[in-house]
Amino acid sequence: MINLASQIHPVLCRELGGILILGVIKLALKVKFYSLFRINLKSAGTEYELDNQITIAELIKKLDQDYDGYFTQKLLEEDRSISSGAIILLNGKNVIHLDKLETVVSNQDTVTLFPPSAGG
Amino acid sequence: MRDYLKRQQKLFSKKQQQRLEELKVMVAGTGGLGTNQALQLQRIGIDKIYLYDYDRVEISNLNRQLCYGKKDLGRLKVEAAAEFLREFDLETEIIAKNEKITLETGVPGDIDIIFDGMDNFESRFILDQLALENELPFIHAGIEEFFAQIMLVLPESKLRLKDVFAGSEKKETPAVFSPAVTVTASLQVLEALKYLLQFDQYLKEQLLHIDLLSNQMETIDLK
Numbered sequence: 001m002i003n004l005a006s007q008i009h010p011v012l013c014r015e016l017g018g019i020l021i022l023g024v025i026k027l028a029l030k031v032k033f034y035s036l037f038r039i040n041l042k043s044a045g046t047e048y049e050l051d052n053q054i055t056i057a058e059l060i061k062k063l064d065q066d067y068d069g070y071f072t073q074k075l076l077e078e079d080r081s082i083s084s085g086a087i088i089l090l091n092g093k094n095v096i097h098l099d100k101l102e103t104v105v106s107n108q109d110t111v112t113l114f115p116p117s118a119g120g
Numbered sequence: 121m122r123d124y125l126k127r128q129q130k131l132f133s134k135k136q137q138q139r140l141e142e143l144k145v146m147v148a149g150t151g152g153l154g155t156n157q158a159l160q161l162q163r164i165g166i167d168k169i170y171l172y173d174y175d176r177v178e179i180s181n182l183n184r185q186l187c188y189g190k191k192d193l194g195r196l197k198v199e200a201a202a203e204f205l206r207e208f209d210l211e212t213e214i215i216a217k218n219e220k221i222t223l224e225t226g227v228p229g230d231i232d233i234i235f236d237g238m239d240n241f242e243s244r245f246i247l248d249q250l251a252l253e254n255e256l257p258f259i260h261a262g263i264e265e266f267f268a269q270i271m272l273v274l275p276e277s278k279l280r281l282k283d284v285f286a287g288s289e290k291k292e293t294p295a296v297f298s299p300a301v302t303v304t305a306s307l308q309v310l311e312a313l314k315y316l317l318q319f320d321q322y323l324k325e326q327l328l329h330i331d332l333l334s335n336q337m338e339t340i341d342l343k
Contacts (some may be wrong), residue, residue, distance in 0.1 A: 034329050034338070035267040079169040082231055084290045092279075092325075092342035106335045112340055114329065117264035117296030120239035120301070 027107040031063065034114035038073065041067055053106035056088060056095055075113065087116050122211055125165045136317040143316060144168040146234045148221055148247050150201045151183040153297055154237025154260055156305030159186060161212070161235075163207055163301075164313075168213040169205075170228050173197040174220040184298040215232050221247060228252045233312055236260040241281075241288045248273060248281040248307075257315065261308040264294040266306040266333040270311055271342075272323040279325065279342050 032045040048062060063071040075086040080101070082088060088095045089112040097101040105111060121129065121137055134139060143166040147154045150173040158169055177185075177192045177200055187201040196296060198216035205214045219225065221243065227250055229236070234251050238244045244260060251258035255275040262269055273281055307330065314322040327340040 028236065032340075034340070035331060036265075038331070039333060040206055082287055084288055087288065089284070089340070089342075092284075092340070094286050109239075110188060115264075116240055116241070116268075116288040117262040117268050117294070118239070118288060119262065119264045119296040120149060120151050120237060 029059075029105055030110045031059070031105055032110065032112045034112065035117075036115055037070075037113055041070060043067075048106050050105075053104045055099075055101065056090070056103045056105065056111070059105060059111065060101075071113070074115070085115050086114040087112070087114050089113075128164065133315065138291065139317055140313070141165055142167050143233075144170075144231045146170045146172060146228060146229070146231045146236050147310070148172050149237030149239065150185070150187065150197045150241070151181065151237060151239050151302040152298070153239075153308065154235070154265065155185045155187040155201055157235050157237060157309055158205060158214075158311040160306055162208065162214070163308060164309075165210070166212055168215065168230070170215045170231065171189075171201055172200075172215055172216060172217045172219055172221055172225075173251055178232055184301045186298070186302075205234045210263050221250070223249060225250060225255065231255045231256065232316060233259060233310065235308065236262075239294075241285055245282050245289075246283075251275075252280065252290075256262055257312075259308055259312045261304050262277045263296055263301050263304040265296075266331065268300065268307075268330040270304070270308055270323065270328040270330070271326075272311055272315055274315075277325065282326065286343060300314055301319065303332060319328050 014086055028047040028049045030047050033041060034045060060071050060075055075083055077083050090098060090103055091106060091110055145161060147169055148159050150170055150171050158171060159168055175197050177195050177197055179193060181188060192200040196218050198218050202214045203217040234247060234256055236244055236247060238247060238290040246257055253298045258273045260271045280323055311323055325343045327342055329338050329340055
């Protein structure tokens, strides 16, 4: 193992005294909060290691469990459509242009949530 | 170089300074963002500013729209703003256009960029469409309370404003006040300049999110 490690990254191996430390890359869905969401929740976001892909609607339920129902209130209208006071981006794309609340997300995706600033 | 620009000489190459002094822009909306943009653009010595608005000055404008005072109440915004800016007697040409921006608006043929000075997303989507049809760069900003976002949309951009902000059209009147509006408009001018003067770093397929309450600025990748 030490010889193999030296071949892979001799400098790093010397620094670590010849011991190779193997890290596990965690696959997870990243959810980022901005603006008032971040301030209200005192959190910049969260991560979920998913067994299977889920929809945005299911993600909101998961978030609600962790943040005391906050996201249904902020992201959805009473008729369960996406609120005009919230942007939901999946890897930078507004889910309104995808499958809205039925848009599927999985590990390695990034969901960005923020209230848009409309004034001027 | 214009004599009053000496203190910014070291910031730019000769080519950049020359380009700066040749820039012509459209400020679409002379409200909070637009009046602040115009003040900054005039101070840095660009060639020409077209001011677009169709409204008159109201009392509720005076908490953030820096070209107007109580004496201007009831006046056409573009006329009052143009008069205010011209009184500084700097070289930038100020052109007042008392027009509502629609999909039929004829954008001036000599401009380099369109500045978003609107206060709602319906108007911004129209402006973005005009920018696309005229193959012009468009710099968006929106401000609400202590939060803002800025996005540079280029003729070749894959994502237009609507791709990111669809669904944001209907909202009650946002809370806005002068310090946050001024910071946002200044950043909007800076970001536009970084692109127009060909600095290496500008907003490429990114949204700049500004949180003035927590002093955080972050870019959100849009690709």
